[in-house]
Amino acid sequence: MSKIHVSTTVNGDPVEFLADPRETLLDALRNQLDLTGTKEGCGTGDCGACSVTVDGTLVCSCLMLAAEANGKRVETIEGMAREELHPLQRKFIEHAALQCGYCTPGILVAAKALLERNPDPTDTEVRYWLAGNLCRCTGYDKIIRAVQDAAAEMRQDHRGAA
Amino acid sequence: MRYHTPTSFADAAAIAAKATGTLRFLAGGTDVLVQMRAGMVQPDDLIDLKHIPGVDQIVQTPDGGWKIGIAVPGIVLGGHEGLVRDWPGVVEGMNLVGSTQVQGRATLAGNLCNGSPAADSVPGLIAAGAVVTVTGPNGSREMPVEAVPAGPGKTNLAKGEVISSITLPPRGNNGGDCYLRFIPRTEMDIAVVGCAVSLRLDGDKVAEARVALGAVAPTVILSEAAAQAIIGTVLDDAALAALAKAAEGAAKPISDKRGTKEFRIEVAGVLARRAARIACDRAKGMGK
Numbered sequence: 143m144s145k146i147h148v149s150t151t152v153n154g155d156p157v158e159f160l161a162d163p164r165e166t167l168l169d170a171l172r173n174q175l176d177l178t179g180t181k182e183g184c185g186t187g188d189c190g191a192c193s194v195t196v197d198g199t200l201v202c203s204c205l206m207l208a209a210e211a212n213g214k215r216v217e218t219i220e221g222m223a224r225e226e227l228h229p230l231q232r233k234f235i236e237h238a239a240l241q242c243g244y245c246t247p248g249i250l251v252a253a254k255a256l257l258e259r260n261p262d263p264t265d266t267e268v269r270y271w272l273a274g275n276l277c278r279c280t281g282y283d284k285i286i287r288a289v290q291d292a293a294a295e296m297r298q299d300h301r302g303a304a
Numbered sequence: 305m306r307y308h309t310p311t312s313f314a315d316a317a318a319i320a321a322k323a324t325g326t327l328r329f330l331a332g333g334t335d336v337l338v339q340m341r342a343g344m345v346q347p348d349d350l351i352d353l354k355h356i357p358g359v360d361q362i363v364q365t366p367d368g369g370w371k372i373g374i375a376v377p378g379i380v381l382g383g384h385e386g387l388v389r390d391w392p393g394v395v396e397g398m399n400l401v402g403s404t405q406v407q408g409r410a411t412l413a414g415n416l417c418n419g420s421p422a423a424d425s426v427p428g429l430i431a432a433g434a435v436v437t438v439t440g441p442n443g444s445r446e447m448p449v450e451a452v453p454a455g456p457g458k459t460n461l462a463k464g465e466v467i468s469s470i471t472l473p474p475r476g477n478n479g480g481d482c483y484l485r486f487i488p489r490t491e492m493d494i495a496v497v498g499c500a501v502s503l504r505l506d507g508d509k510v511a512e513a514r515v516a517l518g519a520v521a522p523t524v525i526l527s528e529a530a531a532q533a534i535i536g537t538v539l540d541d542a543a544l545a546a547l548a549k550a551a552e553g554a555a556k557p558i559s560d561k562r563g564t565k566e567f568r569i570e571v572a573g574v575l576a577r578r579a580a581r582i583a584c585d586r587a588k589g590m591g592k
Contacts (some may be wrong), residue, residue, distance in 0.1 A: 145305060163307040163350070164340065186338045188492075190405055199379065199408040205337045206409065208328075209307055210352065249507065273491040274403020 146209045152177065153221030161208035168192045170208035179219040179247045183276070190275035193248035194218045200255040200256060203275075219247035222254065229292040229299075230254055239288035241279035249275045253289045261297055265290065309355040313439035314470040316351050318537035321441040321464030323349045329466055330354070331375050332409035334402065335418045353466070362387060368474035374413035374467055378425075382407070391472055392586060393481030393500050393579075394572055397428035400485060403492060413467045416449065419523075420494075426453070426524040427516035428483040434472050438487045440465040450516070453523035478511075479504040480586030482579040485518070486571050495519045496563040499551065499575035501583045508538045510584070515547070519562075520555035520572050527554035530576060539584050547580055548573030 145160035154174060159174045168185075171194070183191035185204050186297045192203040195217040222228045230250050233239070240246045249272060256263060256271045265273070268289050269282070277285060310316040320327055325348030326338050339345040353359055357376035362384055370387055378398045381387060392504070394426050401410050401424050417424040429449040436452060438445050441464040448468075454460045461467070483503035487493035498518030504511050515530035530550040535544035557568035 163305045166337065185341055185405055187334055187402065190403060193405055196408075199377070200405050200406040202403075202405040204341075205334050205406070207307070207333070207337070207352075210330075210333070210354070255404075270491060271404050274405045 148208055148212045148213075148245040150211045150214055150216055152216045153218060159208075163209060165208045166198045166204050167194070167196075167206040167208050167211050167216070168203035170211075171203060171216075174208075177218050177220050181244055183245070183248075188274075188276070189245070189248075190252060190272075191248040194274065195251065195255055198255075198258075200219060200252055208248070217251070219251055222250060228254065229295050230257075230289065233272050233288040233292040233295070235287075237284050237288035237291065239280060240277075245275060245277045245279075249277065249285060253292070256289075257293050258298060261293060263290075263293065263302070305325060306349050308332070308349060308351045310351065310353075310394060311355050311357070313353075313466060316466050317439050317441050317464050319349065319351055320466060325349065325521065327351070329417070331414040332377055332411040333358075333414075334406050334410040335414060351466075354361050358469075362408060365471065365474075369478075370472045372470045374469060378402075378407035378410050381402070381412070387472075387542070390475035391428070391432055391481060393423070393483045393502060393583065394428040394432050394434070394472065397483035397498075398425040399482075399498060400424040400495075412470055416452055417459055417467060417471075419453050419455070419457055419459055421453070421521060421523055421525065422495040422498065422519035424483070424495055424498060424518070425483060427498050427518045428481065428502075429470070429472075430516035430524060430526050431481055431483075431500035431502040431514045432472050432512060433502070434470055436467045437469045437471065439468040444468065450524070450526045455522045459558055476504065478506070478587050480583040481589070482582040482586065484575045484579045484582070486575060490537075494562065496526075496572060497555075497557075497568050497571040497575055499572060499579050501576065501579040503534070503580065503583050503587060505584070505587045510534045510537055510539055510543075513580075515551065515576060515580075517551060517572055517576070520557040520568050525554060527551060530554055534580060539580060544577045544580065548577045551576035 181191040183189035187202045187205040194203045330352040359373040434449045483500040485495040485498040500516045502579040503513040513531040533546040533550040552573040555572040559565045
């Protein structure tokens with residue numbers, strides 16, 4: 143089986159690797175690039191644990207072939223904290239919006255994508271946006287509160303910077 | 305598995321026509337990758353259509369309709385002002401498919417070719433009178449969307465044929481459409497019944513109508529009887545009752561884990577009535 147040469151950027155870094163034609167982006171991130179923050183939950187696009195953005199669009203990395211990422215810009219949970227934790231990460235800790243933590247990277251990536259599109263969402267908008275991210279521990283309320291608190295802080299910072 | 309990235313539909317059709325084993329086309333991949341993982345489908349040839357110029361574009365046609373590329377994902381349809389203004393029913397159907405993540409990839413063409421009788425985007429396309437262009441080894445042809453599904457998981461496309469675009473007709477004046485589905489929760493589920501209505505008013509009267517039902521037959525169906533029940537009426541209670549009865553009559557569902565036959569028949573009537581009202585409000589410029 144001939145491998146496919148994939149050239150992409152992940153969290154701003156150019157990367158190249160050889161992918162099996164059947165290999166998902168999720169498997170390539172975890173097994174080839176050692177970026178194991180992105181989790182596999184269901185592997186069928188139902189749980190959102192493998193959420194990443196590709197050219198700015200939120201997707202399940204299990205529903206995409208690694209070969210399809212050629213020439214694209216991929217962002218994963220590893221790219222979220224810069225010098226310090228992202229406000230969403232900090233607020234998830236403050237609000238105890240995680241217990242086992244397995245779903246958390248996907249939810250953080252998804253929530254970040256939401257706030258980039260809509261900095262001031264309603265609770266309902268947050269719940270619908272995150273409907274594809276399953277969490278079996280928290281019951282979701284703390285997650286919604288953490289996202290809203292982070293959103294409020296980010297709006298404040300934005301105003302402060304302007 | 306051979307992964308192909310043709311740069312024209314003619315090339316894609318030529319690869320498909322020559323393929324001797326299991327073949328799949330790849331647009332958004334939200335069904336194909338799941339089937340591959342589950343072992344239901346092990347393609348020998350996978351043809352990724354996203355390298356073909358124009359597949360990610362939505363273009364207005366000279367007559368005022370919309371030509372939608374086969375790789376345009378739901379999230380782009382939902383963010384397209386012109387399409388949302390002209391065909392809100394088509395867009396809301398597609399936007400009900402899966403999660404935000406799935407919306408980032410899933411396409412109208414994929415939802416149609418996956419062949420599910422419960423496909424949420426298909427009733428809206430059929431009610432709208434959408435047409436697909438199909439490219440095969442011997443050139444292109446057009447098919448109304450309702451002619452594409454052949455049964456659960458099956459289409460009427462011949463070997464080597466691939467959908468190369470979807471075209472919505474011009475909306476024109478005084479028109480409105482709507483898609484509603486019933487699921488037992490609010491999000492992330494498969495339609496128990498779906499119904500789309502598209503209509504045009506002439507004054508207060510319904511001048512044209514098309515009614516499509518999902519998840520109540522082996523394919524999404526277009527009901528001429530349901531359309532006739534409201535054409536020429538002012539969509540009063542009598543007309544809506546006749547529409548519900550016609551929709552119930554057109555529904556030929558099975559009983560399964562998502563709903564019984566009797567329940568689905570009743571819900572088909574209820575949704576037809578509600579969707580017609582919303583489509584009418586939109587035609588009058590009152591709906592959102």
